[in-house]
Amino acid sequence: MTHAKADTEKPVAHKDLPGLQPPLQLAQEMETGLGAGQILFGALPQIERKQLMGQPKIAIIGAGMSGVSLARTLASAADVTIFEKSRGLGGRMATRRRPEATFDHGAQYFTIRDPRFHTALEEVLERGVIQTWDASLMETDASGAMKRLEDRSPRFVGVPGMTALSRALADGLAVLCSLPVQSVEGEPGAWYLMTQTGPFGPFDWVISSAPAPQTAKLMPFDQNEREALAKVEMNGCFTLMIRLPDGAALPFAASRVDHPVISWIAANNSKPDRDPAPTLVVHAENGWSDRHLEVPPEAVRDLMLEACQNLYPTIGWQEALSIDLHRWRYANVARPLGQPFLLDAGRQIAACGDWCLGNRVEAAFLSGTALAEALQSKFAKVFS
Numbered sequence: 411m412t413h414a415k416a417d418t419e420k421p422v423a424h425k426d427l428p429g430l431q432p433p434l435q436l437a438q439e440m441e442t443g444l445g446a447g448q449i450l451f452g453a454l455p456q457i458e459r460k461q462l463m464g465q466p467k468i469a470i471i472g473a474g475m476s477g478v479s480l481a482r483t484l485a486s487a488a489d490v491t492i493f494e495k496s497r498g499l500g501g502r503m504a505t506r507r508r509p510e511a512t513f514d515h516g517a518q519y520f521t522i523r524d525p526r527f528h529t530a531l532e533e534v535l536e537r538g539v540i541q542t543w544d545a546s547l548m549e550t551d552a553s554g555a556m557k558r559l560e561d562r563s564p565r566f567v568g569v570p571g572m573t574a575l576s577r578a579l580a581d582g583l584a585v586l587c588s589l590p591v592q593s594v595e596g597e598p599g600a601w602y603l604m605t606q607t608g609p610f611g612p613f614d615w616v617i618s619s620a621p622a623p624q625t626a627k628l629m630p631f632d633q634n635e636r637e638a639l640a641k642v643e644m645n646g647c648f649t650l651m652i653r654l655p656d657g658a659a660l661p662f663a664a665s666r667v668d669h670p671v672i673s674w675i676a677a678n679n680s681k682p683d684r685d686p687a688p689t690l691v692v693h694a695e696n697g698w699s700d701r702h703l704e705v706p707p708e709a710v711r712d713l714m715l716e717a718c719q720n721l722y723p724t725i726g727w728q729e730a731l732s733i734d735l736h737r738w739r740y741a742n743v744a745r746p747l748g749q750p751f752l753l754d755a756g757r758q759i760a761a762c763g764d765w766c767l768g769n770r771v772e773a774a775f776l777s778g779t780a781l782a783e784a785l786q787s788k789f790a791k792v793f794s
């Protein structure tokens with residue numbers, strides 16, 4: 411085990427908070443799950459980390475696409491640590507692993523429209539970390555009638571699961587998993603992240619990439635930023651993950667669904683390099699999900715299954731080998747902030763995420779990298 415402690419150059423301003431982080435453990439076994447506070451340093455050895463002294467220390471909350479893009483772009487100009495509440499990276503680009511199958515239960519695919527996103531992904535595309543998902547996309551109406559949907563943009567997915575992309579982009583970054591940040595305390599230049607294993611800090615800057623309502627709760631923003639955050643609207647989404655018996659016939663690979671309960675259905679096994687076992691991912695409609703957020707999960711599952719049965723009666727729903735339900739409290743962006751990030755340079759806090767620009771993986775990337783570029787130019791002035 412290797413222990414790392416904070417490189418404390420500035421005096422600890424907040425007298426109640428110790429300047430020493432809890433012991434951190436170097437680990438590569440992300441996939442097996444780490445205990446709270448264990449660190450994944452990727453390819454960044456301890457010795458290199460010490461050479462980062464003199465650079466601003468930055469804590470990023472969240473290891474989804476925006477947080478990882480931000481950290482990756484900032485890594486040459488700052489000493490960055492990501493704090494992630496889940497066991498793994500990726501955020502809503504999520505993959506659920508079950509003994510019998512895997513399911514991408516968050517983002518289903520992404521498109522690449524902006525040249526900056528294209529450039530950033532060239533290398534991972536070459537390595538096969540992302541691949542195109544070429545299956546035909548259908549559209550199902552409320553009566554169950556299906557027609558082929560013409561979509562011209564190539565659809566990309568992580569391989570062998572959606573999380574692969576964030577994991578590849580985070581290679582070499584310091585990421586603390588299974589560590590929910592409970593609050594941010596202190597003052598500019600000496601921020602502390604409070605967690606179940608104690609305070610981490612001091613950090614010069616703290617940046618949240620959590621969904622807008624969670625960022626609003628966590629971050630000590632002033633009135634203007636609070637008001638801007640309050641205007642952002644995010645919807646919930648329920649997701650069913652269904653394992654069907656081997657050989658089960660499906661009338662589609664994937665379909666958008668125009669229905670009051672269901673909005674999307676896909677055979678996860680139609681994506682590249684997945685387990686061939688027939689698996690379905692079903693998303694509920696956002697408005698319906700919001701209205702059912704507090705309904706018992708069994709009732710939500712049954713209502714979604716009933717809708718599926720009516721829409722696709724030829725599928726053997728009764729023979730399903732397993733059915734799981736996931737509730738996304740903040741799944742999609744209904745009303746974005748309308749600017750790429752929030753930045754309070756005086757207090758040295760900021761926020762980014764898909765909720766700044768729109769409801770897409772690419773929006774998360776663009777928000778994270780735009781914030782990184784804005785911070786880089788600030789650091790160049792302050793730390794030169």
Ligand SMILES: Cc1cc2nc3c(=O)[nH]c(=O)nc-3n(C[C@H](O)[C@H](O)[C@H](O)COP(=O)(O)OP(=O)(O)OC[C@H]3O[C@@H](n4cnc5c(N)ncnc54)[C@H](O)[C@@H]3O)c2cc1C
Nearest residue numbers: 472474475476495501502517518591620763764770771774
């Ligand atoms: C069901 C569903 C379907 C979708 N379908 C698509 C699609 O087909 N195409 C598409 O482009 N987009 C899709 N999206 C949207 C896409 O997933 C998001 O736009 C993108 O992944 C958001 O990335 P992000 O980094 O902004 O946020 P997130 O991925 O949410 O990352 C935020 C991270 O912060 C962490 N976090 C939150 N609070 C704390 C805390 N207190 N302490 C530590 N960590 C914390 C979270 O665990 C998370 O990992 C879908 C989303 C969902 C949920």
